[in-house]
Amino acid sequence: MAGLFDKQAEIYADARPTYPREWYQKLAALTPRQALAWDVGTGNGQAALGVAEHYQQVIATDVSESQLNFAIPHSRVRYIHTPPSTSDDELLAMIGGENSIDLITVAQAIHWLDLPKFYSLVNRALRKPGGVIAAWGYQAIQVGPTFDPILEKFLDATLPYWNPNIRYLFDQYKTLPFPFESVGLGSEGNPVALDIPKEVSFEGVLGILRSWSAVTTAKEQGVELLSAGAVREFERAWGGTKLARNVVYKAFMLAGKVK
Secondary structure, eight states: OTTTTTTTHHHHHHHSOOOOHHHHHHHHHHSSOOSEEEEETOTTTHHHHHHHTTSSEEEEEESOHHHHTTOOOOTTEEEEEOOTTOOHHHHHHHHTOTTOBSEEEEESOGGGSOHHHHHHHHHHHBOTTTOEEEEEEEEEEEOOTTHHHHHHHHHHHHGGGSOTTHHHHHTTTTTSOOOSEEOSSOBTTBOEEEEEEEEEEHHHHHHHHHHOHHHHHHHHTTOOSSOHHHHHHHHHHHTOTTOEEEEEEEEEEEEEEOO
């Protein structure tokens, strides 16, 4: 999925929610060692920073160099650009070698990956015993009874412009293959539901919508999904551009260890 988010990298960096610190605490408690973690599809490094609060070093990789240009520096995080031409053996060497990773995290990204290829790499990289992989995402934003139906209508309009892999996210990872032994935070076919509360401005919500790859793809094809009329409709339902509202990102997680 290289290049999918390059054009909206700056918007993406500003628009996404911060994952709760409690998530990282729970994950760190599941791994006997907290030496080395790998954050896959790191984007601007949001998840990597949370992981770095609990692990001595975090290797944060992404196929998008544009995304990494907006990554937030941290003394325990090393960002690495991994273009699609990177072989599995090369990537494994970059992240620490076989049987070396205590925690692998994939935040809002696993649905874009070549899953058989990635899972093969996970099986090689995770420390055995004790290594854990955790993947999470979010698909819906709950605002209120006036705004939510308009957002749902907008989502329906974006459907023709998404990459087909988005189906895993829209299914809340319930159909995502996840061939790992459960560690108590969801399992294949049964992800654990989580909420991310956040206070968001109207501009912040527009930023989220603009960061959707489907909106960019539609625009490239001459279709402006976020037209002036659509923005006005969202604004009325929100209650005005000056209002900040408490919203809930409806999230889901799968975590496991090598069987």
